[in-house]
Amino acid sequence: MPRILDLQMKIRSLRRFVKTEGRIPTYREMLALFEYRSKNAVHGLVKKLVHFGYVRKSRGKLAATSRLTGVLKLLGAVQAGFPSPAEEELADTINLDEFLVERPDTTYLLTVSGDSMIEAGIHPGDLVLVEKGRTPKNRDIVVAQVDDEWTIKYFIKDSEGILLQPANRKYESIRPRRFLTIGGVVRAVIRKL
Amino acid sequence: MPRILDLQMKIRSLRRFVKTEGRIPTYREMLALFEYRSKNAVHGLVKKLVHFGYVRKSRGKLAATSRLTGVLKLLGAVQAGFPSPAEEELADTINLDEFLVERPDTTYLLTVSGDSMIEAGIHPGDLVLVEKGRTPKNRDIVVAQVDDEWTIKYFIKDSEGILLQPANRKYESIRPRRFLTIGGVVRAVIRKL
DNA sequence: CTTGAACCTGAACATTCGTTCAGTTATTGT
DNA sequence: ACAATAACTGAACGAATGTTCAGGTTCAAG
DSSP, X not given: OOSHHHXXXXXXXXXXXXXXXXXXXXXXHHHHHHTOSOHHHHHHHHHHHHHTTSEEEETTEEEEOHHHHOOEEEEEEGGGOOOOHHHHTTSEEEOHHHHHOSOGGGEEEEEOOSSTTXXXXXXXXXXXXXXXXXXXXXXXXXXXXXXXXXXXXXXXXXXXXXXXXXXXXXXXXXXXXXXXXXEEEEEEEEEEO | OOSHHHHHHHHHHHHHHHHHHSSOOOHXXXXXXXXXXXXXXXXXXXXXXXXXXXXXXXXXXEEEOHHHHOOEEEEEEGGGOOOOHHHHXXXXXXXXXXXXXXXXXXXXXXXXXXXXXXXXXXXXXXXXXXXXXXXXXXXXXXXXXXTTEXXXXXXXXXXXXXXXXXXXXXXXXXXXXXXXXXXXXXXXXXXXX
16 A cells, blocks of 8 residues: 555545635544544644644644645746646645735725726736735836726826826826826736636 | 624634634634633624624534635726725625635646737736646647647647647747647636736 | 564543523613 | 613533553564
């Protein structure tokens, strides 16, 4: 019987449990899950899992790490292609939320309608991750209110003031007269295919 | 003292605990967290949290739901703009991983190098979410190996067979002679700004 | 075959868990 | 002001928790 593969299998069923139940199983539940007959066997396994960083202990209690909950294996560049199954299991797994969202309380997900930013690679139907309440820097992409309508534009500061510039030759830049409401700064673009 | 706001505050500190500790606090820990003096007070609060869907019970144990762990508030379209703080708290929170990844075991994250798909809005430096081991459908974007090099192309099936087509006029389509290795199908594109 | 290490069984243990109860305090509507 | 409802305190409870111990199995190396 293989040993390392065996551990991987156990990690998989652990992952499945955590995903469906929303929590780490108790030692008793792991008995059934890993087909042990003694809680001490579980104790040994947990020791290993802690050592490899799949779970950790927080005040005596078991806790999931991002290595366990993170579902995405982060690989290198496209050119490198895909790794062999052996390398595969060594890949770091990450959590997209943690990776993309800095301030959960003020970050929102909006659907893009319109093609005003299409030359910046933001298409209609794309999702944009918008962080509210931050003062935009020059050339940030922002969600702004112009004439009672919300749009996505480049935020540009020049000698005359502030300019909202689309990334589409069909549209013209807007120079807000008096009021300019900035909804937030676009931190990421997500397209589901 | 406000009531609903009070609950929101508690949910916030709960979120913070879950994020840093990787698990739901015990009732005793919630005593300190919510500044109660009786476990029964916690018991009542948990009842509420379950009712509102922030936590759930799995076999008697407390478990986190995506409403608690999901950090992103999903709003409508850009046109709708931003909601008032009152509406804000009602927004559904989602988990990007769950939203984007169907099959965690076979999904990878790659960095795009090269501009062969730039007209499809896939820029160098973007991340692509690639699902391995699926047979691509016509006009899917795939990661394929051509002449020992991995690239991203449209996968097109026509009368002559299979064609790998870039989304960039500067490059030409490739018709694989004998072998064609498909690394996977691109399911999502992510750009961090 | 023997030895040693890694892994496991099964039972015992103190500790901690979430729940429940009776009674008090705070908050709300009439 | 008063009653009704909700929310909380504090203590008690059995059940379940993770840990530990002594002893068994398995398996590969010498």
